[in-house]
Amino acid sequence: MSKATERATQVFKEQIDAPTAAFFSSCVSCGMCADACLFYTETGDPKYTPINKLAPLRKVWFQEYTLTGKLLKLAGISKPLTDQDLTDWEELVYDSCTMCGRCSMVCPVGNDIAYMIRKMREGFAASGHAPESLVGATRRAVEIGSPMGVKLPALQAQIRHLEEDTGLSIPMDVKGVEYLCMLSSMEIMNFPEYIGAIAKIFKHAGVSWTLSSEAFEATNSGIQIGVSEIAAELVQRIVDAAEKLKVNTVISPECGHAYTALRWEGPNLVGKRFDFEVKHILEVLDELRAAGKIKTKDKMSERLTYHDPCQIARRGGVLEQPRKLIREFSDNFVEMPDAGAMNWCCGAGGGVSSNERADEIRIKVFQRKKDQIDAVNPDALVSACSNCRIHIEDGLEEYHMELPVLSLTETLAEHLDDSVET
C-alpha cells in the first residue's frame, strides 16, 4: 500500500462514525439514489449512482469495522484500498457530486449520502487526490483570504463606486452594531449590486450593520475540498471579526455552501458554540418583513420562479422565507416541479464550479434544471446564491435560453418604497 493510500485509509477510519456505519449496513443496492441524482439522470451512466461514489469509504468501513469484513480481509478475499481506487473515484467524488443531498432525501433506508461524501473528501484531499483547481482555490482562500484572490482594496474600490452611485454609506468595521455582513468573492467581483442592495434595505429598515475589513469572505473552500483544518481556520477568521466587532448576528450572503460552512459546520469546526447568531440573508430579510420593516412600492407582474440553492433550502432549512419575500414584490410567482426541499441542484455546487475539470459535465447535467425551468416557462428566475446564479446563466447561454436570473435581495431592494423609512 502506498503512503497516499495508507493516509486515505487512515483518514477514512477517523471519519467513519456511527451514522456512516448505520448507512452502509443498511444499503440494499436498490439504486433509487441514482434516480435522485442529476449526474445520473442526465448522463445515464450508472457509475454516477450516488452510493457508488462512496465505494472506497465503504470498503474501508467493511474491512475495518465489521466482523465479516475483518475475516474476509484476513483471508485475503476482501482486497484493501488501492491507489487505483482513489484515482478512479476522484472524478466521482469531486466532479460529479455537488453534495446537494437530494439522494439523502430519497434513500428508502435513510442513508445520508451527502454527509458521507463530505467525509470521504477528507481522505481524498489528505492523500493528494483532490482536483488541482480546487487545491488552488483553497490555497488562495488561506493565503489571500478569498478563493478568487480578491483582496481588501478590491472590496474598498467596489464600496467607493457603490457609495458614489447610490449615495448610501457602506459601513466598515463599526463596533457594536446588530449585523456583520459577510460576502462572497463572486458578489464582490460579479454582483456588487448585492452590497448596494443590503445598504439600501438596511437603511430602509433602520437596522445597524457593518462589513469587516478583516473578514469579509464567507465562502469556505475547506469544506468543499474536504480539509477540516483549513475550513476551521477560515471560520475562525469570521468568529474573530464577529467577536471583535461585538455584533449580535453574522449574516451569511447569497451563497449556498457559505451558509453550511458557517451556520452548521462552523461551531463544530472550531470546536465551540458561537456567542453570536448566524443567519442567512433571507432569514434576516424575512424577519424584517415580519416585523413590518420592509415595505415595497410595487409588484412585478412578470412570471417569476425561485431556484432553491441546495445548501440554503434542503441542507439549510431556509424554505419558507424566500417565498414570503418574493410575494412582497411579485404577484405572479410560480413554483417549479420539485421546488423546495426536493429541488434539483443547478449542477455546480460543492466545489464543482471551482473545478475546471468538471466544466463539461456540469453543463451537461444542467439539462435537468433546464427541464425544470421549461415546465413553468417563467419570465425570470430568482435565486439566492451567486454560484447557482453564475452557473445557471452559463447553462442558459449554452442551451440558448433567454431568461434573466435575479438575486432575491437585489430584486427586493429595487422594489422598496423609498418614500418611507420603517
Next chain:
Amino acid sequence: MTATEWLLWARGPAFEIATVILVMGIIVRLIEILMLGRKENLAAPKGSATTGGLRTIVSRSVPDSGTFQRSTFTIVAGYIFHIGLFVVIFLLAPHILVFSKLTGLSWPALPTTIVDAFAVITILALIAVLINRLNNKVKRYLSGPMDYIVWALTTLPLITGYMAFHRIGFSGPMLIALHIMSVELLMIAIPFTKLSHAFTLFLARFYNGAVTGIKGVQS
C-alpha cells in the same frame, strides 16, 4: 437420516443454533455501529434532532411524488414483497406457534388460504425484482454476488414453504424439514449481509432525520 430425523434436527438443534446466530449477530452488528459514536453537534439547532429522527423513521416509508414517478417499479415491487414477507412470516398460524414458543406472545392468524395467496404474490414480486436487477443498468452495476445470494436466501423459504403447504415433491416431514432449513440459512445470513437493514434501517433513518431535524428540514 430419515425424513423424520431431518425434521427433528431442523426443528431442534439447528433452529437453536440459527436463532443464537441471528440474535447474537444482530447484537454484534448494532454494537459495531453504536461503538463508533458520533460527535456532539455544536451548531445552534433550528429544530429537534430526536423529533426529526423519529419522524424520518416513519416518513421515509412514503416517497415524495417525484421520487415515486422516477422509481415506480422499485417502490411498488419493494412494497409488495416486504408486506408479503411480513404477512407470510408473522400471520401464518404455524409460524405464530413457533413465535409464541420462543417469546410467549401470541396473536391472531390470517386464514391459510389468504397467506398462501400472499406467498404466491411475494414469490412473483421477488422474481420480478430479480429480473429487474438483471436488466436495470443501475441495479446490475451495483450488484455483486452477495446481492444474488441474498435474493436466493430470501426466496427459498417462500418456495419451500409453498411446496410444504401443497405437499409437492417430497414426503410431508421432509418438506417441512427443507422449509425450516431454508429459513435457518436465511436467519444465519441476516446479520452478515445487507439483510441486516431490517434492523439497522431504524438507526440509519434516525441519524438522517436527526441531522435534517436540527436544520429545520423534514427528510
